[in-house]
Amino acid sequence: MKSLVVRLQSYSLTWIILIAVILGAVLSNLSPYFLTTGNVTNLMKQVSIVAILAAGQSIVIISGGIDLSVGSVLALSAITIGWLVQQGVDPALASLCGLAVGTFAGFVNGFIITRGRIAPFIATLGMLGIARGLALVVTEGVSYQVLVPFFLYIGNSSFLGLPVPIFFVIVTFAAIYVMMVSSRFGRHVYAIGGDERVARLQGIPVDRQKTKVYMLSGFLAAVAAIVMVGRLAATPPNVAQGIELQAIAAVIIGGISFAGGRGVVLTALVGAVIMAMITNGLNILGISSFWQQVLIGAVIIAAVWLDNIKSGIRA
Amino acid sequence: MAETGPLVEMRNISKHFGGLQALTDVSVDLYPGEVVGILGHNGAGKSTLIKILAGAQRADSGEIIIAGEHAHIGDPNDARKYGVETIYQELALCGNLSAPANLFMGREPQRFGFLRKKFMRDEAAKALKKLSIKIKSLGAEVESMSGGQRQAISISRAVYFDARILIMDEPTAALGMEETEMVIKLIQELKSNGLGIFWISHDIHDVYAFTDRIAILNGGRNVITCATKDFTQDEIVSMIITGKPLDRSQATGQGNRAQ
Amino acid sequence: MKIMKQIASSVVGLAVVGLMGSAPVFAQDMKMSFIVKDMTNPYYWRMGEGAKKAAAELGIDLTFVSAKVNGDIEGQIAVVETELVKSPDAIVLVPMNGTALIPKVMEANNLGIPVITADTRVDDGPGKVETFVGLDERESFAGMAEWVVEKLGGTGKVAILEGFRGSSTAELRLNGMMDVFNANEGIEVVASIAADWDREKGLKASEDILQAHPDVAAIIGSNDQMALGAVQAVKGAGKLDQVLIVGDDAIPSALSALKAGDLDATIDGNTDRVGYEAVKAAYELVANGTKPDAMITVPSSIMIDKDVTQAYLDGRGIELE
Structure with missing residues (x-):
């Protein structure tokens, strides 16, 4: 027998998937290009980076925090990779170094938040500036070329008929889903997001788990950086500015509570897909990019509103 | 005595x-x-x-x-x-979690790195039954429960862990x-x-x-x-x-x- | 059934286009996509006007698009991908980053869709570009720098507001100026600050410059937005008659400032001609198989207050307040 929580969870997921399907149906009706193989492939490539960031962001938001630094950390990881590749380092090894840099930036976030007792919004806002600034300082603003087969393959090739970046998304969400639903760490994240003081009094190592949350977010920003380097074949230090807001929007559209403690990570993936569909659909229809911003803004508000109506407006 | x-x-x-x-x-x-x-x-x-x-x-x-x-x-x-087990007035339970999740909070049993969810649910059912506590659904968030039920869950937690x-x-x-x-x-x-x-x-x-x-x-x-x-x-x-x-x-x- | 659907969608498409206030699009044989960095910038808007003019003359179904903001490289890549799905006969691209767009040029190459770059180049590499249409940025800014040197009588302190560090356009413009300033003994470049093409950043950077170098004689913005920021800063310091301010792109607000005497000069890159020539070259290639030259240069011109005539404004369809 399915428990109520599981049923409620699947309910929120089906709900958001339904919205995505309706949006897809409307768009394919408006444009004959929308459902072509070529465009669906594009959609998968285009959603990948925001989706990976949204996976990390959803964990942070469930823990009751927020990570504004992911765009900058992505850039810092990307230029690390770009610089190393430029120096002739093996691309796979360079990627590992990029992952280490992202994870370390996340650790610094976590350390500042837990030891310095500084609100996540402020700590990660600081990191947003630090990581971006470092990326610019190190590169002196120059964009490295990364025209090596390893990254061209990641960004522009297909595997089993699907674009390679989507496999990064699938693996990320599969791992995060299992982690959040079936591991002690995931359970602790929900508890901390529900009531941090209770979690502490019940013996949960709150500080350690929160640090892990931000490390995970930094790590995933670096995973997104690998895909980004593949997509761009370059590492401009000003890349991915403001992308953190897209990741947060994806999480919110997915219906994960901003107050923390509630939500299913997979909905963030659907939220990211919905946003990518809007951008891609309007691009296809040739509608001005100005309207895309209006529409995405409206969808964010509508999503939260719907959520409130569904749950009878939680305090 | x-x-x-x-x-x-x-x-x-x-x-x-x-x-x-x-x-x-x-x-x-x-x-x-x-x-x-x-x-x-x-x-x-x-x-x-x-x-x-x-x-x-x-x-x-x-x-x-x-x-x-x-x-x-x-x-x-x-x-x-x-x-030593403590039951705090306001800070006993996480409202967003179920009774079994609260009962085992901070002491979640796991096997091969995975939570033993069925074990937790069964043990929680037993622990509550032992104290003749009735709650509607083990999966429900405790926030939806009455103050007495919540207090009872806290007490059953203490009893379960042999306080x-x-x-x-x-x-x-x-x-x-x-x-x-x-x-x-x-x-x-x-x-x-x-x-x-x-x-x-x-x-x-x-x-x-x-x-x-x-x-x-x-x-x-x-x-x-x-x-x-x-x-x-x-x-x-x-x-x-x-x-x-x-x-x-x-x-x-x-x-x-x-x- | 399929036809009905297509009719329905084209009706919706027309309605949408009508809603956006663009010119109606007729069913044409040739389809072309013109992808710029940022449609909000009057510089690219004007390029689009030139491109649309060529499209109308030649009977081309032209899509003029950009990402949301300049700097959103991933967004521009998505736009290129979307346009490629529509299998246009040719693509004109103004790349945000010389390297990042190479894979997309390669994708177009594989699909057999010719790519022409305009205004900004794609880096040399595996991507095949038919031709580049644009200014010689370096030469254009060298010309501007010479004008500044002449105005200053050969001596004075000069400050530069650069675009995004790492953008090839920014680099060319800077190098063009530095070639000239370095060659002139009397000119001292006291500051060169990246204000990222942005007006507010241009304002702040100029305020700092005026603080540090009260005797600065000229501030050169690598685009008009930054130059207009400099105008505000210099105005605030009450030094409008002591500091020479120049910009680039001849956007409408810069023309107003020229007319008002706030801004001293700007470069008219004739971007409408860039747009026009790019579309035309693509048309010639697709329709007649004419191979274009490796580069099609559109000359720029320096504009000062008296160049802002009614005839000029009418020609560009600009109304100044």
């Missing part, structure tokens, strides 16, 4: 926060099968004393002896190892009449099973009815520790307010246990 040694002895506990002296040389003790009420104004030091035993705060000086052994309690997990010493912070403050009765019944049962219970409350009626002894604090110091029935309710209230013990020859019996 009088022959067995104390479960807990807290001796000469002092604690200050910055310039504020919260506790000065406070001592209390607790015997198996006994309910000791800790009384005092807001700011008398009750919560601080109890948090030190629960591992939520550390004492500056003094010692804690549990079942005859010196106990080093640095965090809540240490306290639990000594069989020997139970700290209850305002256990009935948020409850209605019927639910209070249910909780009191639970406590009587635990008491008869040999648990020692510290009961912190403002409600002098409850304290008078259900505690065996009382310890009154004022300004972070011991006022008196005595058998509850040595005094009348009015006398107890007056000691809480004045912070001065009433000198009375018949104040004997169990009250003498404290030094």
